[in-house]
Amino acid sequence: MAMLRAVRGMSDVPPERTPAWRRVERAFQETAARFGYQEIRFPMLERTELFRRSIGDATDIVEKEMYTFEDRNGDSLSLRPEGTAGCARAAEQLGLLHQRRVRLWYQGPMFRHERPQKGRYRQFQQFGAEAFGMSGPDVDAELVQLAAALWERLDVAGALTLVINNVGGAEDRRRYGAALSEYFMSRAGELDEEARERARGNPVRLLDSKDPAVIEVAKDAPKLEDHVGEESRRHYREWKAMLRALGIAFEESPQLVRGLDYYNCGVHEWVTDALGAQNAVCGGGRYDGLTAQLGGRPTPAAGFAVGVERLVLLAEALGKEPPARAADVAVLGGEGAEALAMAARLRRRRPDLRVVADLGGGKLSSRIRRALESGARAAVVLERADDGPAVRIRAVDDASRSVTVAPGEAPEALAAFLGAPDA
Ligand code: AMP
Numbered sequence: 001m002a003m004l005r006a007v008r009g010m011s012d013v014p015p016e017r018t019p020a021w022r023r024v025e026r027a028f029q030e031t032a033a034r035f036g037y038q039e040i041r042f043p044m045l046e047r048t049e050l051f052r053r054s055i056g057d058a059t060d061i062v063e064k065e066m067y068t069f070e071d072r073n074g075d076s077l078s079l080r081p082e083g084t085a086g087c088a089r090a091a092e093q094l095g096l097l098h099q100r101r102v103r104l105w106y107q108g109p110m111f112r113h114e115r116p117q118k119g120r121y122r123q124f125q126q127f128g129a130e131a132f133g134m135s136g137p138d139v140d141a142e143l144v145q146l147a148a149a150l151w152e153r154l155d156v157a158g159a160l161t162l163v164i165n166n167v168g169g170a171e172d173r174r175r176y177g178a179a180l181s182e183y184f185m186s187r188a189g190e191l192d193e194e195a196r197e198r199a200r201g202n203p204v205r206l207l208d209s210k211d212p213a214v215i216e217v218a219k220d221a222p223k224l225e226d227h228v229g230e231e232s233r234r235h236y237r238e239w240k241a242m243l244r245a246l247g248i249a250f251e252e253s254p255q256l257v258r259g260l261d262y263y264n265c266g267v268h269e270w271v272t273d274a275l276g277a278q279n280a281v282c283g284g285g286r287y288d289g290l291t292a293q294l295g296g297r298p299t300p301a302a303g304f305a306v307g308v309e310r311l312v313l314l315a316e317a318l319g320k321e322p323p324a325r326a327a328d329v330a331v332l333g334g335e336g337a338e339a340l341a342m343a344a345r346l347r348r349r350r351p352d353l354r355v356v357a358d359l360g361g362g363k364l365s366s367r368i369r370r371a372l373e374s375g376a377r378a379a380v381v382l383e384r385a386d387d388g389p390a391v392r393i394r395a396v397d398d399a400s401r402s403v404t405v406a407p408g409e410a411p412e413a414l415a416a417f418l419g420a421p422d423a
Contacts, residue, residue, distance in 0.1 A: 024308060
């Protein structure tokens with residue numbers, strides 16, 4: 001029988017890579033907490049309607065990338081393709097948004113049926129930060145500041161560039177969509193049926209089409225920036241001034257539209273040259289209309305999401321991953337539960353150390369080899385001398401560096417042998 005394999009685009013993280021993941025996860029959790037963001041958890045499965053209303057019916061994500069199915073009651077459910085919609089739904093449902101300001105973060109798997117390649121998967125992890133109840137550009141600046149602090153902490157700041165744009169308010173975008181649609185339909189003869197369909201439904205998507213005929217027509221299309229109203233312009237100007245005041249560099253790109261319908265005004269992405277085609281590590285923006293679109297109270301809001309795989313890949317590409325050691329100390333030898341009891345005593349004395357009991361017996365040389373492979377620096381060898389049990393503490397990679405003590409003295413002797421805990 002053929003061995004069963006994982007679903008395409010859904011990867012396992014092998015144990016030697018989980019330390020790199022944990023480093024990134026811990027950095028995000030702690031950085032978000034330091035900015036006063038609190039963790040929220042919400043389901044991976046939601047009503048399909050939630051994503052249709054928020055991300056938008058005519059977007060790539062909803063049209064062709066969601067894992068959607070009917071459950072046993074005949075309800076249409078979808079695995080979440082992103083976190084903002086579920087986060088906003090949960091915050092509203094939990095009553096967190098009523099005349100309050102809340103800062104939230106979440107972390108977890110998202111699902112999109114995209115064509116897998118390096119940095120693009122069908123199950124991937126996101127961290128998100130979302131701020132509700134604050135309408136000024138200062139919170140947009142704070143979100144960028146939070147992401148920048150995370151890059152700083154992970155030592156990847158030098159490889160990331162912030163790109164921003166103003167996509168206008170909902171009304172601006174409606175007018176722009178109508179103008180675009182009219183423009184593309186005026187040149188319908190140059191477009192195929194699929195493109196004409198887009199021109200009627202969601203003409204903005206034609207702007208990043210790969211079809212040469214569409215690219216040609218799109219060259220003279222109306223520009224979004226000509227349709228952005230004064231209020232959005234002011235908000236965006238103030239946001240940029242704050243970023244400058246904070247010393248956060250950015251580039252502006254009219255091409256940055258983000259593929260989700262709920263954004264308005266300032267949007268942003270952090271991109272890198274170090275990862276190839278999938279160059280966006282983080283993206284977000286303001287989405288003041290979202291909660292009302294979901295049937296809740298209108299609430300100003302803004303947020304971003306980080307792709308964890310891409311951030312881990314970036315840290316690896318820059319050589320920032322932590323060592324993937326399983327153990328610091330190996331305990332070998334002894335009879336019955338002696339090794340387990342000694343390991344427990346050592347762990348009590350030095351909670352910072354990973355102490356692994358080498359179980360299952362075998363020759364000393366193969367046990368030392370296993371200890372080396374586990375990354376352990378010290379081996380604690382339980383021996384039986386003529387005058388009773390003894391413990392030899394030795395460097396795993398150098399038998400000549402060793403001390404022999406009575407079992408009761410082993411925890412202190414090990415602590416002295418290894419020196420102070422790592423910072
Ligand atoms: P989005 O809101 O779609 O821009 O997603 C936010 C971030 O999630 C992106 O900047 C990526 O880092 C990450 N991301 C999105 N889609 C995928 C995917 N299919 N595989 C891996 N990471 C992804």
